Amino acid sequence: MPEGSTRFNSKRQNHGLEETLDVSKLLDLAVPALESGTGVEASLPITNVNRAVGTILGSELTRKYGAAGLPDDTIRLYFTGSAGQSLGAFVPKGITITVEGDSNDYVGKGLSGGKLIIKPSAQATFAAEDNIIIGNTALYGATSGEAYISGIAGERFAVRNSGANVVVEGVGDHGCEYMTGGRVVVLGATGRNFAAGMSGGIAYVYDLDNTFIKRCNLEMVLLERVEEPEEIAELQGLITRHTALTGSNAGQRILDAWDEALPKFVRVIPKDYKRMMEQIRKVEQTGLTGEAALMAAFEANMRELARVGG
Template identity: 55%
Template sequence: DLSAILHQIPVGEKDTPYCTQKQDHGLDKQIDHKLIAESKDALEHKKAVEFVLPINNVNRSVGTMLSSHIAKKYGAEGLPDNTIHCKFVGSAGQSFGAFLAHGVTLELEGDANDYTGKGLSGGRLVVYPPKKSTFSASENILIGNTVLYGATDGEVFFCGIAGERFAVRNSGVMAVVEGVGDHGCEYMTGGRVIVLGETGKNFAAGMSGGIAYVLVENQSFHSRCNTEMVELEIVSELQEQKWLRKWIERHQDYTKSYRAASLLENWEKTLSQFVKVMPIEYRAVLEKMKNKSSIK
């Protein structure tokens, strides 16, 4: 007897129990139409363009439609670095820079909501507080939760603290941030993350690939890190130390971070405070690849 499953639920006279009209997603009002218009020379002739636009939190998935135009014409390779540079001023809505293509830089003077950089695909995101702000960026939340979810390529520089699940499922992005909430680098499989501040609990849970570098100014990080799949090391190799400094310098250059500038001024002390979070199996794979290349 299937009558209970097949029972018809009563509906109003003007209603139907099935879809009868298309949903209006409001795409005609999407700010990306302005981005696409401003980027015409870049899209057609790879000519560098730069412009400034206001933004507020009703503007969601900014850069995604623009990136689709780039992908259709140039494929996964995208455009040359920084061909399109758009600066926004204000508070961005959810999914700022989602699926952003290579060759696009989105600079934001303000703050951003959840899912910033979701599925990032080669683009660059730079976010810093308003220049007139008086608060300390390294002690305040700048971007929301689940940032860089499923991102595959690109680079981001965030002058402030991110919410929970920063870089969850990151598989190829290079990121610099000044603090993260709980579950940072969760399920990460690739890329690099530099944290210039404190983390929340359960850092690196399920992290099977990529490497994180965390500035540890007290011992609380060791109890906050989930070491089921990772081990904590010091940054001992000279080349790796130089690489780390270079990315912090880039972070300071892009965001004018006071935090980064202070750390660079006291580099020897700063370097001694970094902890390298290395997935155990990932390290084994890297060593195996290194041994194979040395044999050849």
């Protein structure tokens, strides 16, 4: 067993870690990856008493390989059943967790580069896009990584997301609240107060019945159509990936009728974020790149704000 896992094992009796799936199974299964970066794969049942699955494993990976983690999909974990709270919390790059079933609250809390895939059981007879598959406050404070959720999420989805790319088929109230970065694609309806306090990143909402404007908090964001070719390709790519990984019927229907579906997507972008992105594009056209471009764009933006403010 790799160094670090031994240290955790020595504290099991004091901290109850013997009850965690990570300590009882996952650390042992992942030894080749933790020791030498060799790919591993495992399939296991999961129940709602299994909480924070992947978190201790992710900690061990980060301790060994740092913030860069491992290449995508080095550790592939497939679970069948109903996951408990905080599935995949803080999981770093290199770990992919797939659940065939459903999950509780706080899925992907603090996601830090890993990949989460949640889809209904292959034996399910219901329409995934019409049913809740994960609980509240998923992807809270996520910083990077990916999540593909075939079904509806509860309230406060992707709150304070600062860098993860996520596709889901519907969300409850307060989606993308205080979001500062990343991309969120919603292939169905949202609850009320969407995008409250959202200051960065972009959300794309499939507004089939043209009612989204009634449920969006417009204080800090603009609602637009998706028109730039590069952005259209990015959106289509995220939905294609979601469909391939989850078998989503909702995603496939949209892709099959892409020309008709695209105008129904609403682009939700913070006003200040849009202005800053436009300034960055302008200064990059002068030849500046990287940190220099960011600083020049920031200064230009401040001058513009001062001018408009009088």
